[in-house]
Amino acid sequence: MSRSPASPTALQLDEVTRSYRSGISNLTALDHVTLGCRRGSWTAVMGPSGSGKSTLLNCAAGLDRPDSGRVFLDGTDIAGLGDDALTRLRRDVIGFVFQQFNLVAALTAAQNVALPLRLAGRTDADGVAAEALHLLGLGAHLAHRPRELSGGQQQRVALARAVATTPSILFADEPTGALDSASAGIVLDLLRSLVDEHGQTILMVTHDPLAASRADHVAFLRDGRLVSTLAGADAATIAATLTDLEGAR
Numbered sequence: 001m002s003r004s005p006a007s008p009t010a011l012q013l014d015e016v017t018r019s020y021r022s023g024i025s026n027l028t029a030l031d032h033v034t035l036g037c038r039r040g041s042w043t044a045v046m047g048p049s050g051s052g053k054s055t056l057l058n059c060a061a062g063l064d065r066p067d068s069g070r071v072f073l074d075g076t077d078i079a080g081l082g083d084d085a086l087t088r089l090r091r092d093v094i095g096f097v098f099q100q101f102n103l104v105a106a107l108t109a110a111q112n113v114a115l116p117l118r119l120a121g122r123t124d125a126d127g128v129a130a131e132a133l134h135l136l137g138l139g140a141h142l143a144h145r146p147r148e149l150s151g152g153q154q155q156r157v158a159l160a161r162a163v164a165t166t167p168s169i170l171f172a173d174e175p176t177g178a179l180d181s182a183s184a185g186i187v188l189d190l191l192r193s194l195v196d197e198h199g200q201t202i203l204m205v206t207h208d209p210l211a212a213s214r215a216d217h218v219a220f221l222r223d224g225r226l227v228s229t230l231a232g233a234d235a236a237t238i239a240a241t242l243t244d245l246e247g248a249r
Ligand SMILES: Nc1ncnc2c1ncn2[C@@H]1O[C@H](COP(=O)(O)OP(=O)(O)OP(=O)(O)O)[C@@H](O)[C@H]1O
Pocket: 020, 021, 022, 027, 028, 029, 047, 048, 049, 050, 051, 052, 053, 054, 055, 056
């Protein structure tokens, strides 16, 4: 395995292409996409429906294999990895948060966060889980079950679970999509502080220009191609870029 932990990019996609067979034709969901995420930076991926955002996230996280091109996760070229090595790399290097929080209803917040640590054989799971929940402002809710928490609090538990393993990169798929604007704001503030204060790298798919404006960079996809990038853009600029892309379809 070619691994260089000192790599300044937590994630690098080089010319990644992924097609799907649809009937007798081929649909190119990702078309030679090259994208890098520097350590300690936050990248948002936007684009019209069907532009390839989920496919990009799945290829980047090793959940799907590109037809061609290369994906480096934490300096490791994942193309050459077998299923077991890929599973281990995903467990050790990646954190995930989704629109739906995917918490285990029968477990408390602390048990939900400790679960992946326990599965990884960590004997310090309970302490690390409590620390992650404190970090995300949920110190008073360790013993609460998901149904006793608001949507925003549940997403913060999911976030604590994702970062408790100190992943090199956090993948977020519409992390604020199910939240009201106040809860979304709290989650976005927390993501920002994970980047600024803890050097977390984040790749986030979102439809929301306000959420994307909190990222350092925004990458825009259209028809599977990376067509534009913005750095430090405000929500209005991002929304206008997205509208242009949708209009150009
Ligand atoms: N498993 C699959 N089999 C066939 N086609 C697929 C598959 N997954 C995605 N596609 C197609 O690939 C293209 C890109 O899909 P993808 O889900 O990546 O887009 P997206 O930008 O995430 O869309 P949305 O914003 O609607 O979630 C679409 O045309 C989609 O229909």
